[in-house]
Amino acid sequence: MYKFRDDEHVALKDLLFDGMTIMAGGFGLCGIQENLINALFVSGVCDLTVIANNCGVDDVGLGILLRRRQIKKMICSYVGENKIFEQQYLNGELEIEFSPQGTLAERCRAGGAGIAAFYTKTGVGTVIADGKEHKVFDGETYILESALKADLSLVKAWKADLEGNLVYRKTARNFNPVMATAGNVTVAEVEEVVSIGELEPDGIHTPGIYIDRIIEGRSNHKPIEFITTRNFPDP
Amino acid sequence: MPWSRNELAQRAARELQDGFYVNLGIGIPTRVVNYIPKHIDVTLESENGMLGVGPFPYPDQVDADLIDAGKQTITESPKASYFSSVDSFAMIRGGHIDVAILGAMLVSQSGDLANWVIPGKMVRGMGGAMDLVAGVKKVVVLMDHNAKDGSPKFVQTCNLPLTGAGVINLLITTLGVFEFRQQQAELIELAPGVSLQEITDKTEADFVVSTHLISVPY
Numbered sequence: 001m002y003k004f005r006d007d008e009h010v011a012l013k014d015l016l017f018d019g020m021t022i023m024a025g026g027f028g029l030c031g032i033q034e035n036l037i038n039a040l041f042v043s044g045v046c047d048l049t050v051i052a053n054n055c056g057v058d059d060v061g062l063g064i065l066l067r068r069r070q071i072k073k074m075i076c077s078y079v080g081e082n083k084i085f086e087q088q089y090l091n092g093e094l095e096i097e098f099s100p101q102g103t104l105a106e107r108c109r110a111g112g113a114g115i116a117a118f119y120t121k122t123g124v125g126t127v128i129a130d131g132k133e134h135k136v137f138d139g140e141t142y143i144l145e146s147a148l149k150a151d152l153s154l155v156k157a158w159k160a161d162l163e164g165n166l167v168y169r170k171t172a173r174n175f176n177p178v179m180a181t182a183g184n185v186t187v188a189e190v191e192e193v194v195s196i197g198e199l200e201p202d203g204i205h206t207p208g209i210y211i212d213r214i215i216e217g218r219s220n221h222k223p224i225e226f227i228t229t230r231n232f233p234d235p
Numbered sequence: 236m237p238w239s240r241n242e243l244a245q246r247a248a249r250e251l252q253d254g255f256y257v258n259l260g261i262g263i264p265t266r267v268v269n270y271i272p273k274h275i276d277v278t279l280e281s282e283n284g285m286l287g288v289g290p291f292p293y294p295d296q297v298d299a300d301l302i303d304a305g306k307q308t309i310t311e312s313p314k315a316s317y318f319s320s321v322d323s324f325a326m327i328r329g330g331h332i333d334v335a336i337l338g339a340m341l342v343s344q345s346g347d348l349a350n351w352v353i354p355g356k357m358v359r360g361m362g363g364a365m366d367l368v369a370g371v372k373k374v375v376v377l378m379d380h381n382a383k384d385g386s387p388k389f390v391q392t393c394n395l396p397l398t399g400a401g402v403i404n405l406l407i408t409t410l411g412v413f414e415f416r417q418q419q420a421e422l423i424e425l426a427p428g429v430s431l432q433e434i435t436d437k438t439e440a441d442f443v444v445s446t447h448l449i450s451v452p453y
Contacts, residue, residue: 027283027320028306030299053320078360081306086358096358101282102324102366109321122328122369125347125400128361158300170317172300174284177319205319222299228307230291 003164003214004193008039011187011215015152016045019072023108023150023183024052024062025176028081028225031168032061033154033189035217041065051075051108051148053101053175055085060223066094075148077101081225100128103145105178110147112181112210117146153183156217157206160190161197164211165204173205180210187213191220236428236453237409243377245270246407247336250375251277258282258327258367260337261305263377267336278314280332282363284323287315304363327363328370335371337364339378339406341393344440345418346403348376349395361398368399380408380437387439389413389420410434412449413442421445428453 005011022040026032037056040048041064048071055074056063065071066084073095079085088094099107100122110118119142123129133144155176158169166188168176180186188206193216238246240263248270251257258280259265268290271277279288281303288303289310296310303309326332341349348368351361368374382388389408406413411434412424420442425434428451431444 027304028302030283030302030306076360078362080359089358090355098360100361100365101320101363102328102370105320105324120328120369122366124369126365126397128365168317170298170300170311171281171283171285171302173317173319175320178321224297224299224302224308225306226302226308227297228291228309229294229297232293 003211004162005213005215007218008035008189008215009042011213012036012039012043015185015187016040016043018045019047020045020151021049021051023148023153023179024050025155025174025179026061027053027171027174029056029061029223031156031172031174031176032056033156034061034219034221035215036154036187036189037062037064040070041068044070046070047072049073049075051150051179053104054078055082057082057225058084069093073097075099075104077104098128103128105175107145107148108175108178108182111149112178115147117144119143120145148182150179150183151185153179153186155180155186155188155206157188157190159192159194159199160188160211160214161194161199161208162214163196164188164208164214165199166190166206166211167199167203168205177206180206185212186210187215189215189217191217236426237380238426241266243407243409246412247375247377248272250334250373250405251275253277255333256280256286256331258332258335258371260335260364262338264336264338265305280323280326281309282323282327282367284318284320285311285315287312289315324363324366327366330370330372332371334373334375335367336375336377337367339376339388341395342376342378342389342403342406342440343393344389344391344420344442346401346415346420347393348398348403349393350398352396354396364398368402373404374402375405375407376403377407380410380434387437390439391441410437419443422448424449425451427451
């Protein structure tokens with residue numbers, strides 16, 4: 001199967017429909033799909049349920065979809081540093097399902113791995129546990145959390161070969177490998193596409209079986225939320 | 236004289252031991268890294284998927300693909316490794332991290348922690364905090380003893396949604412240190428020059444006083 005697509009619009013065009021569920025990897029602005037998210041914005045697809053750890057910041061990443069009110073519901077763990085998000089939520093315009101970060105990751109893993117639900121001790125005694133089944137194992141209480149799947153998963157990697165084998169770079173990996181497994185269709189945006197055989201098979205992070213389409217990102221701005229540095233040592 | 240925020244971080248660093256794997260939360264806990272004694276080897280975990288966090292980069296080393304859980308640019312130490320969020324939280328939930336140091340909005344006398352939302356007013360989300368307090372071997376909380384308006388932050392019952400119930404092992408405030416055993420708080424140390432009377436007056440929570448209370452004049 002030929003997985004490479006010419007650009008982000010072509011890669012997504014026939015996959016989008018209003019009311020769909022989309023997973024997007026990334027942590028803050030690190031490891032996000034700049035070009036694919038822009039294509040979602042341009043398409044105008046709306047009433048989206050978005051599963052992502054964060055929702056970008058006001059005008060960057062998934063934040064651009066919020067401004068255009070394309071998102072109906074977010075399933076996420078952290079929304080700090082995003083004023084539009086906080087306002088839309090507090091005004092009741094946006095639905096949020098908070099999922100603790102590790103639970104969110106594991107729910108995606110379960111979704112991609114054929115596991116319907118799992119017990120975790122995260123969130124016991126908090127509002128996260130409300131309405132969920134509780135069960136005691138070895139004297140400790142756990143709650144039942146259900147798997148997450150998506151109509152479409154968007155992931156960002158550093159390199160891909162034409163088979164869709166992916167390699168991530170540093171902390172831009174984060175949620176991308178697990179979300180790659182849980183989409184009905186998964187589209188990868190990468191910084192560089194290489195020929196089959198150029199990536200070391202032992203160093204592949206996401207095997208190509210999970211990847212349906214690949215694009216090489218036209219722009220890779222890679223914005224940084226907080227640039228923190230130390231001073232050069234005195235000569 | 237209460238501890239400053241840097242002194243809180245300095246006091247928290249004394250809880251670290253050679254060989255520990257440690258997760259530092261956003262805010263004051265980040266400063267703990269400045270006070271880790273040179274003779275001990277501590278590995279910092281960042282829950283976005285890294286072990287072996289190094290210092291902030293020099294200006295020409297800044298890398299958008301290398302950030303910590305506070306979304307600040309960092310560097311990698313020579314022993315660093317990278318992994319996915321799934322693996323990161325397997326480490327955290329699975330009890331492989333020795334200490335987590337977090338900030339708090341409110342702490343209750345039974346060791347409940349609230350630090351992720353003020354309903355109707357402020358919403359940030361729990362991020363990885365609920366997983367950390369559920370899975371890490373020792374949970375240390377750093378906070379101002381009182382809010383800016385003077386109201387107590389160490390209370391009988393948290394009136395904010397919890398991050399975890401009965402999860403705190405050690406609470407270090409600007410006025411003193413409390414240890415939790417069987418969900419009972421015990422005052423074990425006073426900040427220099429702080430009297431037992433002062434800390435009692437400024438605390439809503441019930442606590443017992445250690446027979447070995449550390450108290451030094453300012």
